[in-house]
Amino acid sequence: SAVISQKPSRDICQRGTSLTIQCQVDSQVTMMFWYRQQPGQSLTLIATANQGSEATYESGFVIDKFPISRPNLTFSTLTVSNMSPEDSSIYLCSVYGTGLNTEAFFGQGTRLTVV
């Protein structure tokens, strides 16, 4: 299993500002995943963060808007830049546990409200 801690758990931000979300895992993992969950919606993958290389972004998400850092095998940050009310969502990080299956573990999420 893996235990994931996300900070902050929630925040209210002014439009035009940026927020950096931290994700800490209790074990070393190769990849970390960042998801967005808009109100009442399912999860959408933003990007995959690899240690030592640039993140891989999904269609509709760009590095300038969602820069990601992955300085080591247990930590990653996602920044939501130049925020607008449309960025109000829950942002979650995720990792896979060890073993030969696709069981993933998620942080509790960061609830972002942009006003």
Added chain:
Amino acid sequence: LAKTTQPISMDSYEGQEVNITCSHNNIATNDYITWYQQFPSQGPRFIIQGYKTKVTNEVASLFIPADRKSSTLSLPRVSLSDTAVYYCLVGGLSSGSARQLTFGSGTQLTVLP
């Protein structure tokens, strides 16, 4: 990645068995079927995973027919605390290589007293 289709919502009463079916017609040979549960203000939580036939754990059972084009999550004797969104995902065996998960729309299960 194979697309999944599930009912948008289901209602049940406490103590009943709930079965949620997921269609995944394009499942690949090495794909596993995994179900997650999500409560409000929390990240998804793994429930059960299977490849074929039947899998059972302390929380649920997963039934997968021979053609693997669908699967059914069975929750025995649900309680109010089982009210949540349930996601069916289909993906490949990681084999040490992490792979992204693609979430479908999920099924909102509401358990009534």
